[in-house]
Amino acid sequence: MMKCLLRKSVYFGSTLVVMFFLCSGVTFSQGLDKEISMEENIPTEEGLTVKYIASDLNGADLALGQAEPYTVNLQMQDLSFPNGGGSVLEVAIRGFHNGETIFFGIKWSDASKNDRAIAHAQFRDAVGLMFPLETVKVISPEKPFSPRMGDRGKAVNIWHWKADWEKELHVAGGKEHMEDEYPNMFTDFDFSPDPIHFHKEAFDSADLMAGGIAAGSLLSLPRGRSVEDLNAVGFGTLTSQENQDVNGKGSWNNGKWDVVIYRPLSTSDENDVQFVPGMSTFFNMAVWNGKEGDRNGQKSVSIRWRPLKIETVK
Amino acid sequence: MTLVHNWHLGRTMEYPYFESRPEHQFAAVFNINRCIACQTCTMAHKSTWTYSKGQEYMWWNNVETKPYGGYPQHWDHKILQLLWDNGNNPMEWYTSAEDKDETKAPYGLYNGDTIFELAKTKGLNQVAVGYIPDDKEWRFPNIYEDTAASEKTNYETGPAAESSELPEHKRWFFYLQRICNHCTYPACLAACPRKAIYKRKEDGIVLIDQKRCRGYRKCVEQCPYKKPMYRGETRMSEKCIGCYPRVEGKDPITKGRRMEARCMAACVGKIRLNGLLTGDYKKPDPKNPMDWLIHIHKVALPLYPQFGTEPNIYYIPPRWAPRSYLRQMFGPGVDEALDKYAAPSRTLMAVLQLFRTTQTMLSKFEIEDGEKIYESEIMGKKVEVYNDTVIGFASDGTEMVRVKVEEPTWESDEKRMITY
Ligand code: SF4
Ligand code: SF4
Numbered sequence: 074m075m076k077c078l079l080r081k082s083v084y085f086g087s088t089l090v091v092m093f094f095l096c097s098g099v100t101f102s103q104g105l106d107k108e109i110s111m112e113e114n115i116p117t118e119e120g121l122t123v124k125y126i127a128s129d130l131n132g133a134d135l136a137l138g139q140a141e142p143y144t145v146n147l148q149m150q151d152l153s154f155p156n157g158g159g160s161v162l163e164v165a166i167r168g169f170h171n172g173e174t175i176f177f178g179i180k181w182s183d184a185s186k187n188d189r190a191i192a193h194a195q196f197r198d199a200v201g202l203m204f205p206l207e208t209v210k211v212i213s214p215e216k217p218f219s220p221r222m223g224d225r226g227k228a229v230n231i232w233h234w235k236a237d238w239e240k241e242l243h244v245a246g247g248k249e250h251m252e253d254e255y256p257n258m259f260t261d262f263d264f265s266p267d268p269i270h271f272h273k274e275a276f277d278s279a280d281l282m283a284g285g286i287a288a289g290s291l292l293s294l295p296r297g298r299s300v301e302d303l304n305a306v307g308f309g310t311l312t313s314q315e316n317q318d319v320n321g322k323g324s325w326n327n328g329k330w331d332v333v334i335y336r337p338l339s340t341s342d343e344n345d346v347q348f349v350p351g352m353s354t355f356f357n358m359a360v361w362n363g364k365e366g367d368r369n370g371q372k373s374v375s376i377r378w379r380p381l382k383i384e385t386v387k
Numbered sequence: 388m389t390l391v392h393n394w395h396l397g398r399t400m401e402y403p404y405f406e407s408r409p410e411h412q413f414a415a416v417f418n419i420n421r422c423i424a425c426q427t428c429t430m431a432h433k434s435t436w437t438y439s440k441g442q443e444y445m446w447w448n449n450v451e452t453k454p455y456g457g458y459p460q461h462w463d464h465k466i467l468q469l470l471w472d473n474g475n476n477p478m479e480w481y482t483s484a485e486d487k488d489e490t491k492a493p494y495g496l497y498n499g500d501t502i503f504e505l506a507k508t509k510g511l512n513q514v515a516v517g518y519i520p521d522d523k524e525w526r527f528p529n530i531y532e533d534t535a536a537s538e539k540t541n542y543e544t545g546p547a548a549e550s551s552e553l554p555e556h557k558r559w560f561f562y563l564q565r566i567c568n569h570c571t572y573p574a575c576l577a578a579c580p581r582k583a584i585y586k587r588k589e590d591g592i593v594l595i596d597q598k599r600c601r602g603y604r605k606c607v608e609q610c611p612y613k614k615p616m617y618r619g620e621t622r623m624s625e626k627c628i629g630c631y632p633r634v635e636g637k638d639p640i641t642k643g644r645r646m647e648a649r650c651m652a653a654c655v656g657k658i659r660l661n662g663l664l665t666g667d668y669k670k671p672d673p674k675n676p677m678d679w680l681i682h683i684h685k686v687a688l689p690l691y692p693q694f695g696t697e698p699n700i701y702y703i704p705p706r707w708a709p710r711s712y713l714r715q716m717f718g719p720g721v722d723e724a725l726d727k728y729a730a731p732s733r734t735l736m737a738v739l740q741l742f743r744t745t746q747t748m749l750s751k752f753e754i755e756d757g758e759k760i761y762e763s764e765i766m767g768k769k770v771e772v773y774n775d776t777v778i779g780f781a782s783d784g785t786e787m788v789r790v791k792v793e794e795p796t797w798e799s800d801e802k803r804m805i806t807y
Contacts (some may be wrong), residue, residue: 155580156512157603190602191619194519251441251620258443282439284597285621291620292602309581311601369580369603 109152112218116355119143120380122202123168123175125350125387130174133333137178140167147373152221153295153308157371161360164200172386175348176335177202179234179358186325187363188236191254196363198236200332201372203357204346204381206304208277212355212378220357222305230346231303231311234321234332236363239299247295251322290381291317299323300334304344308370316342321383352383388507391572393717394668395692400501403514403577409591411663413569413629416680416687418703418729418742421658424450429528431653432566436469436628441620441662445527447544448566448626448650454712456563458783459520462613463691466502467715472509473516476500478693480633480719490669494720495687501695502574502611514577517609525616535560553707553729554766561705564658566653566696567614567627568651569593569688574767577624578609590663591699592629600624610676611694638660645748646779660752664699674751676738676779684735688717703728730768736792737777744788760793766777 096116121143128136143166149159164181174327179200187198205218206228212218223229241248252258253385280286285293291313302314318340323332338348346354354376390399391406432448449458457463459787470476483493500508502515537558550558551656569586573593578585584606586592595606596617600623606615607624615626630648632638635726638646646652651661662677671682680687680701687701704713704721704728713721727735737754757774764770772792779788 151512153580154513155578187777190622193525193604193607193617193619195521195619236528251443254619278438279440279620280579282436283441283618284625285600285618285764288597290598292623294615311581369601371606380445 079234080276084130085142109215109217109219109221111223116212116220116378118380121166121168121356122382123170123177123348123384125162125384126169127171128169129171130176130335133169133176133178133335135239136169136334137167137176140169140178142167142180143379145379147360147375147376149356150370150372152376153370156366156372158359158361158364158367160362160367164358164360166358168381170338170348170350170383172350173337174335175338175383176333179332179334180329181360182329183360183362183364184328185362186236188240188325189249190237190363191249191251195254195364196366196368197361198330198363199361200234200330200334200366201359202232202334203359204230205355206344206346208347208352208354210353217260217336218378219307220376221374222310224307224310226306228304228306228344230344231305232313232319232321232334232335232336233301233303234299234323235301236330237327238296238301239321239323239332241295242297242299243308247297262383268326302345302360306308307344314342314344316340316344318342318345348383349376352385353380353382355379356381388503391553392491393572393697394491394500394803395689395697396497396501397486397495398497399504400572401507401574402696403503405585407589408414408571408666408668409586410666411589412571412591412699413603413634413661414664414681414699414701415566415648415659416663416677416701416703416742417564417706418658418687418739419561419563420452420703420762421656422564423656424452424529424532424562425655426450428564428650428659429652431649432627435630435649441618442616442625444522444525445616445618447614447616448564449528450562450564451529452560453563453708453716454533454536454560454793455534456527457527457612458528458530460527460530461524462520463716465518466516466611466691466694469518470502470505472500472502472505476505476508481621482719490671490682490711494688494718497693497718499693501693502609503572503577503695504524512559513605513609515574515609515611517574517578517611519604519608520613533560538642541736548659551707554725556707557707559708561708563690563702565612565614565690566648566700567593567629568612568696569627569629571697572625572695572698573610574644574694574702575606575610575615578605579603580605587631590629590631590634591666592634593626594628594775595620595624595633596628597623597625601761608615611691611696612698641747641781644742644783644785645750647748652743652746654743659750660742662748672723672751674753676741676749676752679734679752684727684732685720685723686735688720691716692718730765730770733771733773733775736772737775740790740792741779741788744790745779747781747787749787750782751784752778753778753780757791 120330140244167178300319302319305311321334321337359372359374388401392403437445478499486496602622633646636643647661651659664677671678755776760774761772774793
């Protein structure tokens with residue numbers, strides 16, 4: 074009976090809650106997101122310096138070896154539903170530019186390589202770099218800028234390297250298919266010695282009957298690159314760009330991912346962050362561990378902006 | 388979380404978004420008693436929407452055998468177990484007269500936690516309790532087909548009658564027809580961190596925007612009915628789309644009028660009637676067959692109302708299955724619904740004739756009186772059958788169908804009775 078009363082009070086309580094909000098003039102927030110803390114609007118003191126080194130992609134590994142590594146500490150994402158992550162504690166980043174292209178070298182430990190997302194509970198490893206879209210000089214509690222996913226009116230540019238995209242760069246046709254995950258998928262009714270031929274109609278209909286392909290999603294189509302160029306203005310707003318101009322390469326060895334992400338310093342796309350030698354801005358990072366089911370907000374994040382300096386051309 | 392009213396539960400409940408009901412709600416009534424598990428509905432669905440690569444395992448419509456079967460395997464056992472929460476959430480109902488309200492709480496008051504409330508009670512890092520079924524669980528649309536549950540083994544069973552006498556058969560199974568419920572409070576929609584899932588204002592159909600989806604599988608995880616499915620080929624999730632082009636009247640056959648979904652129109656057992664509910668559940672239209680069956684006569688019930696999503700596919704429960712099992716599955720409205728179905732009223736008898744007489748969605752019915760043709764007693768209740776005529780109208784007022792309770796029969800001419 075007590076419990077019964079409890080539920081009924083919820084029923085009446087709702088009216089009171091609504092009245093309270095109407096009277097107090099507070100607007101409802103439909104999100105589940107908590108407010109970010111004061112501390113999160115204070116960038117770290119230390120940051121990354123992107124050195125000027127006259128090298129190119131071929132010499133990138135060597136050049137990155139000469140750059141100072143900077144360690145970004147990561148933690149569980151616990152601000153916006155769904156929470157998660159926290160299995161990767163730190164990521165090391167280095168950077169250099171050659172006056173035309175900016176390179177970031179990123180390394181983190183991950184005992185398992187997860188470079189496919191085809192089966193139901195299969196998730197990819199990934200790493201994300203985030204920059205304020207416009208140049209920002211100061212971030213402070215007085216001049217806040219969410220280090221999470223940006224904010225309304227404070228857009229961010231995100232570069233998202235994906236382990237499965239990296240792998241797909243090197244497979245025929247530029248994309249993996251169902252049969253790569255399920256090599257025996259046809260054997261139940263394999264009347265034909267050539268199953269691909271036997272199932273040709275189903276194969277050919279995929280383009281017609283796939284919402285993702287019809288919608289032109291980069292996730293569904295061969296995209297010829299391993300990094301996605303995105304924008305966001307807060308949680309749940311992540312949007313892929315029309316113009317994709319970030320590239321990357323990565324490899325997994327002995328429990329470590331080693332990824333290089335690069336892009337021309339400046340582009341003609343207004344949705345891209347622009348880098349000018351000599352300038353300072355901020356950056357932030359997140360890592361996804363596919364083995365742990367990480368995806369979207371379930372990720373290991375850094376919760377503070379980090380200063381980013383671009384050395385002048387020497 | 389905000390507080391919204393869920394009339395299945397007879398109370399307000401917590402949900403991440405405001406109560407925002409559509410103008411009309413896509414709904415259907417499935418009469419479980421008539422289903423023969425021919426799977427024509429399943430194939431109608433398959434050949435329309437999921438015959439392509441990456442969808443091999445997808446059955447947006449499936450018919451499973453209860454109590455053992457399920458697609459994905461054990462989906463309801465698993466959700467019930469999660470919701471049961473080691474006995475901390477006994478999922479009780481209060482059904483006294485004072486707990487009921489004609490429109491707002493017709494079945495009484497649900498006193499347990501819903502999937503949303505339990506996630507909050509337990510402090511989970513997500514909107515609703517749930518899980519992602521693994522590859523193996525998705526293999527069979529009707530595993531344990533026709534496998535009966537029985538209190539006794541074959542050797543112990545007494546006379547056949549014991550297993551097949553109403554009100555409850557001692558040995559039983561039944562078919563459960565399942566599609567996405569186009570819920571009023573979709574858990575899939577609530578779970579999506581990208582707001583890639585939306586519920587249409589005009590007909591309440593719930594869709595995944597294939598431009599916004601990023602394959603996070605949060606909907607797969609948190610829909611308690613397990614109806615969003617991940618398509619490995621495109622790396623995103625897909626779900627039943629309620630055949631929305633047909634519902635919009637885009638198929639030329641119905642001349643611009645709303646048309647029933649494919650799985651509904653194909654039903655051989657004539658168990659399905661598909662239509663739109665009046666958006667305001669407090670003002671059901673007594674002339675709308677959906678409103679009448681669900682809100683007014685209450686003969687058709689929601690599937691697992693305790694989950695809290697206010698699902699919109701309604702079932703006339705099977706007469707022979709144990710009541711306790713049915714109450715768990717369809718809520719406390721089961722006894723009233725079965726009493727009404729077992730000894731049907733004159734109106735119910737007439738409305739049931741509308742099932743599968745036309746592909747056009749009917750939004751109004753009228754009954755013309757006919758003469759009494761039959762009288763009997765069922766479970767101690769007097770039943771009189773009248774040969775009434777029921778007329779179904781499309782939303783534009785056009786008469787679409789006119790049928791009598793007694794099915795017309797013709798006797799062949801004696802000359803044609805050739806014997807060899
Ligand atoms: S049944 Fe599942 S997929 Fe369909 S609307 Fe409800 S929660 Fe969403
Ligand atoms: S078509 Fe009708 S009778 Fe056949 S399985 Fe489907 S719901 Fe049952």
